[in-house]
Amino acid sequence: MNELYRDxxxxxxxxxxxxWRLVFNDHFVIALxxxxxxxxxxxxxxxxxxxxxxWWAPPALAIWFTLVAQIGRFATLLKPADRIFLLPKSGQMExxxxxxxxxxxxxxxxxxxxxxxVALPMATITLQWHGPQWLVASAAMLLAxxxxxxxxxxxxxxxxRLQQGWRHWVVNQWVETFLIVSASWVYHPFxxxxxxxxxxxxxxxxxxxxxxxxxxxxxxxxxxRRMEQLYRFFNLFTDVPSVAGRxxxxxxxxxxxxxxxxxGHPWSYLFVRGFFRDAEMSGLVMRLTAVAMVVxxxxxxxxxxxxxxxxxxxxxxxxxxxxxxHFDNKAMVHLLPVGRKVKVTDFQSLCRRVLVLAxxxxxxxxxxxxxxxxxxxxxxxxxxxxxxxxxxxMPRRWNKSTKR
Amino acid sequence: MTLQVKNLxxxxxxxxxxxxVSLTVQPGQLVGLIGLNGAxxxxxxxxxxxxxxxxxxxxxxxxxxxxxxxxxxxKKLAYxxxxxxxYDELTLKEHLEMTMLAxxxxxxxxxxxxxxxxxxxxxxxxxxxxxxxxxxxxxxKVMICCAFLPDVKLLIVDEPFYGLDPLxxxxxxxxxxxxxxxxxxxxxSTHVLDTAERYCDRFVLLxxxxxxxxxxxxxxxxxxxxxxxxxxxxYLQMTGDGGHE
Numbered sequence: 001m002n003e004l005y006r007d008x009x010x011x012x013x014x015x016x017x018x019x020w021r022l023v024f025n026d027h028f029v030i031a032l033x034x035x036x037x038x039x040x041x042x043x044x045x046x047x048x049x050x051x052x053x054x055w056w057a058p059p060a061l062a063i064w065f066t067l068v069a070q071i072g073r074f075a076t077l078l079k080p081a082d083r084i085f086l087l088p089k090s091g092q093m094e095x096x097x098x099x100x101x102x103x104x105x106x107x108x109x110x111x112x113x114x115x116x117x118v119a120l121p122m123a124t125i126t127l128q129w130h131g132p133q134w135l136v137a138s139a140a141m142l143l144a145x146x147x148x149x150x151x152x153x154x155x156x157x158x159x160x161r162l163q164q165g166w167r168h169w170v171v172n173q174w175v176e177t178f179l180i181v182s183a184s185w186v187y188h189p190f191x192x193x194x195x196x197x198x199x200x201x202x203x204x205x206x207x208x209x210x211x212x213x214x215x216x217x218x219x220x221x222x223x224x225r226r227m228e229q230l231y232r233f234f235n236l237f238t239d240v241p242s243v244a245g246r247x248x249x250x251x252x253x254x255x256x257x258x259x260x261x262x263x264g265h266p267w268s269y270l271f272v273r274g275f276f277r278d279a280e281m282s283g284l285v286m287r288l289t290a291v292a293m294v295v296x297x298x299x300x301x302x303x304x305x306x307x308x309x310x311x312x313x314x315x316x317x318x319x320x321x322x323x324x325x326h327f328d329n330k331a332m333v334h335l336l337p338v339g340r341k342v343k344v345t346d347f348q349s350l351c352r353r354v355l356v357l358a359x360x361x362x363x364x365x366x367x368x369x370x371x372x373x374x375x376x377x378x379x380x381x382x383x384x385x386x387x388x389x390x391x392x393x394m395p396r397r398w399n400k401s402t403k404r
Numbered sequence: 405m406t407l408q409v410k411n412l413x414x415x416x417x418x419x420x421x422x423x424x425v426s427l428t429v430q431p432g433q434l435v436g437l438i439g440l441n442g443a444x445x446x447x448x449x450x451x452x453x454x455x456x457x458x459x460x461x462x463x464x465x466x467x468x469x470x471x472x473x474x475x476x477x478x479k480k481l482a483y484x485x486x487x488x489x490x491y492d493e494l495t496l497k498e499h500l501e502m503t504m505l506a507x508x509x510x511x512x513x514x515x516x517x518x519x520x521x522x523x524x525x526x527x528x529x530x531x532x533x534x535x536x537x538x539x540x541x542x543x544x545k546v547m548i549c550c551a552f553l554p555d556v557k558l559l560i561v562d563e564p565f566y567g568l569d570p571l572x573x574x575x576x577x578x579x580x581x582x583x584x585x586x587x588x589x590x591x592x593s594t595h596v597l598d599t600a601e602r603y604c605d606r607f608v609l610l611x612x613x614x615x616x617x618x619x620x621x622x623x624x625x626x627x628x629x630x631x632x633x634x635x636x637x638x639y640l641q642m643t644g645d646g647g648h649e
Contacts, residue, residue: 011493081489083455085499085550088506090454091475158457159471213474216455 001089001096008077009103019234031315035295038308042298043121050125057126058186061119065181066174068115069145072108074152076100078223083216094212097153105149112145123185137189143196144180148173150203156222158213160206176203235280246279260353266338267346274326275350281323288316289358293365302375305366309359309379310386316358317390320351321397344395352391359383406431406589407452407558412461414451415613420459421447422613429558429589434580436600437593438635439610440643445593446486448610449562452591453483466557479507480557484564486593488543490535496522496546497531500553507554514553521549524575541567552579559583561592565599577603601635611643 077100086093116138124134151173154160176199184192253276262268276282292312296305324347327333363380367373407429415421422444429435439445450456452463454470454477462469468477490499500518504511522528525545535543544567551559561580565573580590580603594600600607607624609616617627617638624638625631633641 079491081491084483084485084489084547085491085502086506087453087481087483088475088479088554090478211474213471 001092002099005077005096005099009099012077023234031311034308034311038295038299038304042300045300047121047125050122052126052128054126057122061123061185062178062182064119065115065141065185066178068112069148069177070173071111072104072145072148073226074101074104074149074222075226076219076223078220080220080224083220090214093214101149101153105146108145108149109142112141116141133189136193137184140180140184140189140192140196143193143200144177147180147196147200147203148177150200150207154203154207156215156219157207157210158215159210247277248279250276250282260350262346262349265342265346267343268349270327270333271347271350275323275354278326284319285316285354285358288312288319289361292362296362296366297368300370302372305375306379306382309362309366309383312362313355313359313383313386314390316355317351317387320354321394324394324398348391348394351394352387355387355391356384359387406466407591408464409452410462412448412451412458412463414456414458414461415447416456420613422451425613425615427608427615427618429591431587431589432584433605434584434590434592434603436604436607437591437610438597438600438607438639443610444613445610446562449560449593453481453560454478482551482554482556482559484547484551484561486563486566488540488547490543490546492535495532495534496527499546499550503550503553509554518549518553521552525549525572541569541572544568545572548576552583555586556588559588559590561590563593563595565594565596597636597639607635609639609642616642
């Protein structure tokens, strides 16, 4: 079973590597570099303004670490066919899962370490720590993460006491983590450490007490969801064949859809509806706009706000461009008695509206808490110019991609 | 006694689909599990193979239960699912090797049997094919080959005829006859009633998660009071008054 897991892990890493190389392309690395740099710069600028004894700091840290602990996932690498082919090996599946559990725990702990590195500067200032408390608190956080993974493995055990419905383990994973982090950051890190050891011992003991009997349906379902989330993330940057487009009704957008549709233009009718109801496309544009708004809101420097606003408009246009081909594999659209020219102008009309709306929102957010209205106006004007330029450039990019 | 299901109440989550289901399958017997869509056939099978755990009741195979002897219990059964589920990354040959590994079969002794099965289902020249290259019927044939590879006490076949060509249906029924002669108990869920009538020794009629009737064709006829009725007619009569709930 160990060999089977090792084979799967290698295959999994090879496939992840293929996608990561596509994700970290030149454009994205530049954007990421700017984004992380801007966030670190703002964070560093914000720290000197903090004083000891800020009332909001302990609950904020408790929420932060509870959320960070939930990011990890137990990667079992199980496949749907396992429930047929490996059924006679059900009793040995715990041995198979052990490798995946340690690997997932390592990844989860690395995420937790990153969370600690981000939060510690703020924590030490606001909580006025001068001694080794941060070491104790960090140990408690790492143990809280380990406890989360003990519960994650236990949820796939038929014999577990946590099999009485999904609420049980979800509540345990959230509540136990919250109790540990609250004790650490609100009371004293020592209490957090004690609580994390107690939870870990109790859950570990309860898990070892019962024989492991794999709940195939639940374990395979969880692994499918994990892989789907991963592929959806990769799908933001490149085409992932296994990700099928998800359609969402979005009733709230009905009025906007009606308003943005050009009367008598079938391509406009299709593109506007396709854009709003394709969860990937509209979700991506909404998320990217929201991130842009948050980033430019917190950046204190006017010129940096402007550079980042333009960068986000560029990225949004870049994400919208391939949507032009969204309906190309539908035989019906090739029968439409409408020329390519109309298709191009209808698509440009949609992109123009989306980019104008996003630019306005980003410019509004760039006012920040200091209300730098001059920079907000500059961001709006330059953003609108860039949006128009990029929309006019789109047909050249489509021609380039078809020639390739 | 091979398979014994006693007073089984079970289902998905907290929703009971099966209500007090009891049935037995004796060695060398082919039992047809018959019922409308949603009657609980697949749920019953999922409980027997251990993908679901009963709310109450007991399932035993040769005296072994899944809660007490999981490994031994599962090694005694093989299963052909309704829809073929294969590994995208494995060839046909590797699927067979995987089955040998799972059932701890000696490859040298098992390959002649595997070749016979492959030849029977006209897959012997496709050993290096991947599932993506197979049609739905071919995938089902792969599942059948894998399920017939080990010598098990209980064979469960869930709606096996979908997607199979008439020749493959004939070959599958011939294989079932062979394993029956060796003493294997076979539980088959199907909607193809005329085939079931010809090949099954006994029947279990399920409706709304309950056993409406069970026994041989003659026993069912007696219960229904129609001495010359076909299984099709009996099925319609017995499920028609309560099967659509």
